[in-house]
Amino acid sequence: MEYFVTVVEESSFTRAAERLHVTQPALSHQIKALERTVGGELLERLPRGVLLTPMGRAFLPHAERSVRSAAQARRAARAAAGAEGGELHIATVHSVAVGILPEVFAHWRRAHPGVRLVLHEYAGTDVLEDQVERGVADLALGPVPERWSGPLVPVGEEEIVLVVPFDDPLAGRPSVGLHELADRPWVRCAMEPVIDGRPFLDGVCGAAGFEPRTAVWTEHTSTAIRMAAAGVGISTAPSHTVRGALGEDCAVLSVDPPWLRALAVFSRVPLTGAAAAFTELITAHPATGIRPLRPFRPGDPSPERAYADCAGPPAVVR
Numbered sequence: 001m002e003y004f005v006t007v008v009e010e011s012s013f014t015r016a017a018e019r020l021h022v023t024q025p026a027l028s029h030q031i032k033a034l035e036r037t038v039g040g041e042l043l044e045r046l047p048r049g050v051l052l053t054p055m056g057r058a059f060l061p062h063a064e065r066s067v068r069s070a071a072q073a074r075r076a077a078r079a080a081a082g083a084e085g086g087e088l089h090i091a092t093v094h095s096v097a098v099g100i101l102p103e104v105f106a107h108w109r110r111a112h113p114g115v116r117l118v119l120h121e122y123a124g125t126d127v128l129e130d131q132v133e134r135g136v137a138d139l140a141l142g143p144v145p146e147r148w149s150g151p152l153v154p155v156g157e158e159e160i161v162l163v164v165p166f167d168d169p170l171a172g173r174p175s176v177g178l179h180e181l182a183d184r185p186w187v188r189c190a191m192e193p194v195i196d197g198r199p200f201l202d203g204v205c206g207a208a209g210f211e212p213r214t215a216v217w218t219e220h221t222s223t224a225i226r227m228a229a230a231g232v233g234i235s236t237a238p239s240h241t242v243r244g245a246l247g248e249d250c251a252v253l254s255v256d257p258p259w260l261r262a263l264a265v266f267s268r269v270p271l272t273g274a275a276a277a278f279t280e281l282i283t284a285h286p287a288t289g290i291r292p293l294r295p296f297r298p299g300d301p302s303p304e305r306a307y308a309d310c311a312g313p314p315a316v317v318r
Helices: 002-010 013-020 024-038 054-079 094-099 101-111 125-133 200-207 221-229 239-246 273-284
Strands: 043-046 049-052 087-093 116-122 139-143 152-164 185-189 213-218 235-238 251-255 259-266
Touching (some): 002 043, 049 054, 087 094, 125 139, 152 221, 185 235, 221 235
Parallel strands (some): 087 116
Antiparallel strands (some): 152 235, 152 259
8 A cells, every 4th residue: 555655646656666665567566466455456557657546546545544554653653662762743733833833842852852753734724634634643733623533632722813013003902802993904814714614704703793804815824914014904813823923023912802712632543652742741831822721611612613702702713
């Protein structure tokens, strides 16, 4: 299956053989043996490459998951004794990678210099969860998934804040009601969560009685923050991302009531070895920008709620 996945990734038997350090006839023999096992052709051989057959398309995601699970098992076994040796693959969303993980990784490197870290970044939570389910990483740190069957360890909450330039009339205030921003332009980002089929900002602004007026669409959160700091419009971002992307170059406002998003470490398989040590590190020593989870009170929205009514208790953002 590893040979099959490599041929698909390279779109070439020749390049796959070079990457795998085997001869091309040996590679072709193994692929044919695999096809006899599954009962049909998985690849269509073309003069300038290969294409997946219908059987191959059905087989590929399972093969990828099996190959990655085997690699993950090897890493876990090597790192089981004291979390030393080998490498640890961590998946997350871009905002967490920028705002939280640099500090956490620096702490980890001091405590476990023998474990190499490999970071996998994704634009949104849906892609993150899908890739972790496929086995690309040993664990993920990100917003709490709505549904997750594997191990999940709550870490804390991040606050989603508003970003404005220093000379903005709101800059001296600690918080603002969303209804006060009905006439203001916004800098929007493609990484904005989609909640119940609607972008997050459309949902919360709609609950506050207005439709947000978009001045600029950007691809990345850090770009949206810089646009907001320059006065293009108001932007939303996790508070730790603002610190990580800009330092002190802008003013930050909380929304009243605040927007909070629960974070967790989650994995497909039990957290052992280096994965368990990393989880213990981040739960025992939360990074700047992560606040402890609030005690659940009757009437509060659950962490799985995408957003709550702006007039109610603190809104929980997925």
